[in-house]
Amino acid sequence: MAKKQKEKNNEVILALKAIVEEKGISEELLFDTLEDALVAAYRKNYASSGTENVRVDMNKETGEIKVFSLRQVVSEVNDKDQEISLEEAKAIDEKYELLDMVQKEVTPENFARVAAQSAKQIVTQRIREAERNIVYDEFHEKEFDIVIGHMQRKDKGNLYIDLGKTETILPPSEQIMGEEYEFNEKIVLYVVEVKQNPKGPMILVSRTHPGLVKRLFEKEVPEIYDGIVEINAISREAGSRTKIAVSSNDPEVEPMGACVGPRGIRVQNIVNELGNEKIDIIKWSEDPAELIENALSPAKVINVIIDEDTKSSKVIVDDNQLSLAIGKEGQNVRLAAKLTGWKIDIKNEEQYEKELQDALEKEAKEDPNVEKAIDSDLENLEKLEDEADIEGVIEDVDALKDAKLEEETLKEEEVLESQNIERDIELVPKDDDEYKFKETDETETEIVADEDYEYKVPEEEKED
Template sequence: MNADFIDALEQIEKEKGISKEILIDAIEAALISAYKRNYGTSQNVKVYINRETGEVRVYSAKSVEEIVEDDLLQISLEEAKEIDRNYEVGDMIEREVTPKNFGRIAAQTAKQVVVQRIREAERGIIYDEFVNKESEIVTGIIQRMSKGNVYINLGKAESILSPTEQIPGEAYNHNERIKTYIVEVKKTTKGPQILVSRTHPGLVKRLFELEVPEIHDGVVEIKSISREAGSRSKIAVYSHDENVDPVGACVGHKGVRVQTIVNELKGEKIDIIKWSENPEELIASSLSPSKVLKVIANEEEKTALVVVPDYQLSLAIGKEGQNARLAAKLTNWKIDIKSESQYNESLEI
């Protein structure tokens, strides 16, 4: 190695942000192993790289002892005194043992270490970038499918959309652009593992933040979301400005804003309701699109009896109970729905 190599390390320090000293220390440590491996020795050696010229020197280090038990690691006090009268027991003596052809091995080893460290540093940068994007939306291009997993190119990294995070029945086509929600970023030996989702309620929340300026600016707040991915979502919104209608802001002119989100979710229906601190109002709204006649709430047990017109019962409950189920998740109340006839009959008993 030579001065050009040192210049190259300084350039890497500027471009990649990896300290030259850290690289040299790593190379010196690797060269010790390389020396022992190539020259079949178990002696205690040290490697020094000149920070200016790049010259590499190898030294054998031995401790000064009264009685020598291992010639490779120790030297007698008598022999040490012949080298320098000032040596005492416990001192370390270093003698240069640099082989003539060690420069080639040193250059090869140094290159491997530098490449490895650059790769590690780049992985670290990518990890730091994406770990800060957890719970955010990213747009990528579908690269491939394998064992049910969808692999998405995010530019600097690849994310994994596992079968459990895929919307039932949704098709994932090669080279198609897709928005996903980052659930978790893990640090692995092969670089960051980015786990994304299409089913997470957070995806709906972030899509509304992207599409509705009033939400992005904090004027309108998303209070609660319940979702059955691929089928239906309910979202409860609240306005901090009495002059701004939270539902209207989310729907947009002629439904443009919500329709953009529905299209992104491949036709998933979205019910937008106005949040209320009043449990009766909130529960009644949560059962949209059905009409509600009466809500009898028990705040201690967080249970509510909801009365709907007879012809609205099936709509209120929803197909396979979906509407009632989503309303319960949205409000965090246990909801029992009865038709007007059923409620009146129960009063007569």
């Protein structure tokens, strides 16, 4: 009988160790769980009350089970399940004193067989809880990181993804539009959050989160992984376009070039993973105006006027850059605003001048002392005129030049007539902006506006 029981105990040990291997649960945790289950089984089937203090020891090599009752030595017993008198304790062993814990084996005959069924349900439940905790801990460490899964099935737009130890759902809102996956096809996911749930951990994943782009760059670009190049900001419209601002902690490392990689291979690998999503890599700047200008790439910007109080900006561009700066359906400026954190209002030169003029007129009507109020706007306009080739300004300058030219012509003709000097006139290089004469085919004198030439008397006239 004892031999058969020993064999059964060995079978139990082997079964438990198989569970350890299969479920990935620690052996210590499993045996502790089993001992707790056996305590509950003893209290249910053998204890005089459910409050009796007992302990179960299980030999991890032989599977032998022993049950011990635990009672504290007291001078006056109030709870027989928890306490024992000093006299009774001394009868068991003279060594016991007050407040000692008396341990007495109370293992029932055939306890292992009787307790097995009662303990099975508890052990199964605890194993499931342990499995859920293991999965939760594993994926909680991967929160805000990338995991690899395999698509198992699609139902009502949801993709069910096998992550190995558990399964997750990729809802339509987190899928890149237009992407399709075959059964068991690999899929790269970003872990947004991991929640503990009574039915098991809930792993929220995404393909549209900007964090996915960041992690892919960290994986592809060693300089980012090593902290030499930093990703300062990302804005994304998944499946269409992403803007990423980067900076370098090493003056010898160009951050944009590092991200692009040799022959563009680094960024191309990321583009391929994201279903040919376009990626704009721009240089980060602490200067808001410069950052906004960079963020509107590939459009060329003339000027950026910022308002610190409202964290808004006006961006002036050439007319032929306006649509490029705004982007298709406003995407370029929308992504730039998200990237920089600034409101961006894009105008061409004509629109900005009109807006400024309207504002000046309005202020002039409302405030007779408008000059002080509009100083900053005038400065902006002057700066814009310095930086841009404004057609109206050029026309005014041309008109002034024409007037000066006509005046010089009249003066020269009067001098020639009064002195009755017949001479040839030629053009020579000069450094100033004066107007000069040149000889026509009919030997008549005309005036030209050429800033690179001035007139002088030919050499043969000098000899006379």
